[in-house]
Amino acid sequence: KAGVTQTPRYLIKTRGQQVTLSCSPISGHRSVSWYQQTPGQGLQFLFEYFSETQRNKGNFPGRFSGRQFSNSRSEMNVSTLELGDSALYLCASRSQGAYNEQFFGPGTRLTVL
Amino acid sequence: AQSVTQLDSHVSVSEGTPVLLRCNYSSSYSPSLFWYVQHPNKGLQLLLKYTSAATLVKGINGFEAEFKKSETSFHLTKPSAHMSDAAEYFCVVSREGNYQLIWGAGTKLIIKP
Numbered sequence: 012k013a014g015v016t017q018t019p020r021y022l023i024k025t026r027g028q029q030v031t032l033s034c035s036p037i038s039g040h041r042s043v044s045w046y047q048q049t050p051g052q053g054l055q056f057l058f059e060y061f062s063e064t065q066r067n068k069g070n071f072p073g074r075f076s077g078r079q080f081s082n083s084r085s086e087m088n089v090s091t092l093e094l095g096d097s098a099l100y101l102c103a104s105r106s107q108g109a110y111n112e113q114f115f116g117p118g119t120r121l122t123v124l
Numbered sequence: 125a126q127s128v129t130q131l132d133s134h135v136s137v138s139e140g141t142p143v144l145l146r147c148n149y150s151s152s153y154s155p156s157l158f159w160y161v162q163h164p165n166k167g168l169q170l171l172l173k174y175t176s177a178a179t180l181v182k183g184i185n186g187f188e189a190e191f192k193k194s195e196t197s198f199h200l201t202k203p204s205a206h207m208s209d210a211a212e213y214f215c216v217v218s219r220e221g222n223y224q225l226i227w228g229a230g231t232k233l234i235i236k237p
Contacts, residue, residue, distance in 0.1 A: 066224070067224045
């Protein structure tokens with residue numbers, strides 16, 4: 012089985028722009044979660060989608076949004092980029108069940124100038 | 125509500141000595157628990173998981189963890205540290221109901237030669 016893939020791997024944007032990141036989960040996984048990782052704040056949960064519905068949401072402003080498609084692929088969008096949005100954005104997929112672990116993609120490194 | 129606390133932000137040990145990374149959780153039910161590892165500039169990888177089958181869980185690379193319900197702990201141990209173990213380690217608990225994963229703040233493991 013192919014692992015979780017994220018595109019693009021690296022991205023450079025300027026303040027005020029918007030960005031869309033993409034995540035393809037492991038085949039058969041219906042849950043996709045997004046995380047932001049920075050040296051200062053560590054790993055922070057953004058949101059989780061399950062069967063095209065947002066199931067959980069972290070404490071991020073409304074500039075951060077996401078969606079999931081019927082094939083379980085997910086996108087996250089950040090509008091009006093700020094310097095503080097520079098981070099590694101990680102996507103993880105998971106099959107349903109309390110004991111099932113998340114599998115992570117390599118991440119997208121976003122730099123905001 | 126579920127929560128997880130990693131008691132040390134940094135742990136430093138000499139190569140060849142035992143490793144102990146501490147994790148306490150709070151849960152009103154019998155949780156599922158995970159340890160993940162992230163090596164520098166690498167993605168997150170599952171080390172081991174507790175699924176209620178056995179309280180002592182063995183993982184990859186010689187790590188193991190013991191689930192102690194009376195102490196609400198899930199500490200990660202390894203008998204002998206290796207330089208390649210230098211990484212950040214995350215303790216994670218699964219939330220009842222919607223299976224959202226609650227992440228600890230992480231512990232950086234430093235190995236001294």
